[in-house]
Amino acid sequence: MSNNYDVIVIGGGSIGVPTALFLTLEGQKVLVVESSSSVGQGQNKAALGGIRATHSDPAKILICQESLRIFSEWEQTHGQNIGWKKGGYCFPAYRTHEENILKSLLPIQKSFGLNIDWLDADGIREVVPGIQHEGLIGGTFSPDDGQASPLLAIDAMFRVSRERGCIYRFRERVVELLIEGNRVKGIRTEKDTYYTPVVVNAAGASAKGMGKLAGLDIPVTPDSHEAGISAPIEQFLGPLVVDLRPGPERKTSNFYFVQNNKGAVIFCYTPSKPFLGTNREPTSEFLPIVARRMVNLLPRLKNMLIRRVWRGLYPMTPDGLPICDCVHEIEGLYLAVGMCGQGFMIGPGIGRNMMNLILYGAPVMEQKIFDTLSFYRDFYGSKKEALK
Ligand SMILES: Cc1cc2nc3c(=O)[nH]c(=O)nc-3n(C[C@H](O)[C@H](O)[C@H](O)COP(=O)(O)OP(=O)(O)OC[C@H]3O[C@@H](n4cnc5c(N)ncnc54)[C@H](O)[C@@H]3O)c2cc1C
Numbered sequence: 001m002s003n004n005y006d007v008i009v010i011g012g013g014s015i016g017v018p019t020a021l022f023l024t025l026e027g028q029k030v031l032v033v034e035s036s037s038s039v040g041q042g043q044n045k046a047a048l049g050g051i052r053a054t055h056s057d058p059a060k061i062l063i064c065q066e067s068l069r070i071f072s073e074w075e076q077t078h079g080q081n082i083g084w085k086k087g088g089y090c091f092p093a094y095r096t097h098e099e100n101i102l103k104s105l106l107p108i109q110k111s112f113g114l115n116i117d118w119l120d121a122d123g124i125r126e127v128v129p130g131i132q133h134e135g136l137i138g139g140t141f142s143p144d145d146g147q148a149s150p151l152l153a154i155d156a157m158f159r160v161s162r163e164r165g166c167i168y169r170f171r172e173r174v175v176e177l178l179i180e181g182n183r184v185k186g187i188r189t190e191k192d193t194y195y196t197p198v199v200v201n202a203a204g205a206s207a208k209g210m211g212k213l214a215g216l217d218i219p220v221t222p223d224s225h226e227a228g229i230s231a232p233i234e235q236f237l238g239p240l241v242v243d244l245r246p247g248p249e250r251k252t253s254n255f256y257f258v259q260n261n262k263g264a265v266i267f268c269y270t271p272s273k274p275f276l277g278t279n280r281e282p283t284s285e286f287l288p289i290v291a292r293r294m295v296n297l298l299p300r301l302k303n304m305l306i307r308r309v310w311r312g313l314y315p316m317t318p319d320g321l322p323i324c325d326c327v328h329e330i331e332g333l334y335l336a337v338g339m340c341g342q343g344f345m346i347g348p349g350i351g352r353n354m355m356n357l358i359l360y361g362a363p364v365m366e367q368k369i370f371d372t373l374s375f376y377r378d379f380y381g382s383k384k385e386a387l388k
Contacts, residue, residue: 005031005167007198007358008187010174010210012039014047014343015336016202017154018070018351021161026359030166031194033187035173040154042204046312047344048227048266049153050240050258052089052145054116056105057321059372060342061112062365063349070348071148080156083149085261087238092124092131092139092297098244102140109142116142128241130300147240147258150344157348169194174203177213177333184332198358200334205278205313207323207337214330218323219379220315220338223274226286228309232263236300246272247293251285255293265304267294270341274316282309314341318379324350325375326357334358335375 007023009016012034020032036042051071053064074082093099102118109116119127121136162168169189176188177199186195201218203210211218240258247255247269255269269290287309295302317323317338327333336354339346353363353370363370371377 003192003194005029005194005196007031007200008033008194008196009200009202010187011042011202011204011206012036012158012168012170013042013202013204014040014044014150014154014347015204015339015350016200017157017161018348019200019202019336019354020166021157022351022355023358024161024164024166026355028359030161031196032166032168033172033174033189033194034168034170037170039158039168040151043312043315044150044154044344046225046227046310047150048240048256048258048268049083049147049150049260049344050089050256051147051345052142052240053112054089054109054114054140054142054145056108057372058108058112058369059321059365060346061109061114062369063346063353065112066349066352066364067345067347068144068146070352071153072146074153074156078156078160080152080159082153082156083261084146085148086144086146087240087258088127088141088143089145089242090124090127090139090141090239091242091244092128093137094135094245096137099137101244106140114142115144116140127239128298129236130298132297132299141239145240147260149260153344174210174213177210179214179330182330184330196332198332198334200336200354200358202336204337204339204343205315207315207335211335214327214333216327218335218337218375219318220323221276222278222313222315223276224279224311224313225268225270225341226282226290226309226311227266227268228287228290229267229307230265231305231307233259233265233304235259235263237265241297243293243297247289249289252289252293255290257294264307265301269293278313280311280313282311315343316340322346322350322373323375324354324357324370324373327375
């Protein structure tokens with residue numbers, strides 16, 4: 001087979017695979033180059049699998065509305081079970097601080113037609129049976145959000161794209177971008193050279209290094225987050241629950257957990273000071289801290305058996321928003337990077353928008369809103385999003 005492609009995607013992760021899928025479905029000859037031995041082995045498999053459209057940023061809202069549609073209809077459309085569970089998201093509030101934040105987001109969320117409401121304490125207790133009732137003021141609940149298995153979902157998208165002709169090269173690290181004048185010509189890996197007029201950088205936590213190959217400074221810095229999973233227990237919990245309060249031990253800010261469609265509870269917290277870098281060794285402090293927080297919030301979890309913990313990376317941008325753009329200085333080079341803590345849920349929505357941008361010159365969503373994800377925006381002047 002010749003080494004010429006319409007599009008080459010660097011990275012077979014949460015973003016690269018759906019982007020390749022939608023390009024392939026439009027009849028493009030697509031190559032995905034992935035340094036690991038299969039798809040999803042970067043940060044995709046570290047994700048809990050939460051999927052919500054109820055953000056506060058318009059671009060994320062529109063992208064995730066698209067993603068939710070794709071994830072929720074996947075099994076019906078393609079016949080593969082991706083672990084989809086429409087349980088919603090619930091943000092309980094125990095202090096007026098969180099109550100005010102959550103209530104202040106409702107107008108923008110409702111203006112995009114999102115199904116989310118403020119519930120009083122009794123309403124939250126119905127949605128999260130057994131939740132600590134002392135001090136509970138109420139909270140938001142968005143029943144149309146949900147979750148899926150990141151590995152099942154990426155494998156499903158990989159299979160459909162491959163059946164339609166997408167080519168994957170595993171265990172090949174991209175080491176050079178071939179650029180002539182101001183145009184992309186292809187890529188070189190440790191094993192081979194491939195030619196194309198269009199390259200998409202979807203290299204996740206390595207996006208910055210990939211950018212350097214083209215002389216670009218891409219502001220993506222990984223920081224690490226830990227997570228864990230329990231043995232399956234009887235289904236009792238619908239939504240993914242996010243407690244926005246800082247932890248009493250001051251080492252953590254918010255924490256969140258969800259029961260997947262097999263009954264396992266998956267959980268994670270956000271360290272109050274980011275752990276910068278690419279270290280993926282689990283720490284000994286994560287489990288005691290997160291277990292205490294979970295049992296305080298939901299005492300019925302006290303006898304839950306924990307199966308394993310892991311640590312993965314959020315590819316962060318300074319303002320917490322992804323970078324989805326074409327590079328003005330190098331024709332044919334596109335960026336779909338900086339997905340922070342939400343790359344799994346925004347993957348399919350980003351994939352469709354990147355496909356349209358590459359093939360038809362404009363995203364699927366409103367251009368003005370998509371432009372807020374520009375590589376050329378002011379990363380340091382803009383306000384941080386209220387909810388990560
Ligand atoms: C603990 C934890 C929980 C999370 N929970 C959620 C969640 O509930 N919902 C959610 O939406 N997100 C969640 N995330 C975030 C999500 O996992 C990431 O945002 C997302 O996986 C990033 O997608 P990506 O495609 O940019 O990167 P990746 O999925 O890491 O894909 C990038 C790929 O590029 C490959 N690559 C890199 N460099 C090269 C190279 N030179 N040559 C070839 N290949 C290369 C890598 O091997 C990798 O496979 C969580 C993350 C963590 C750590």
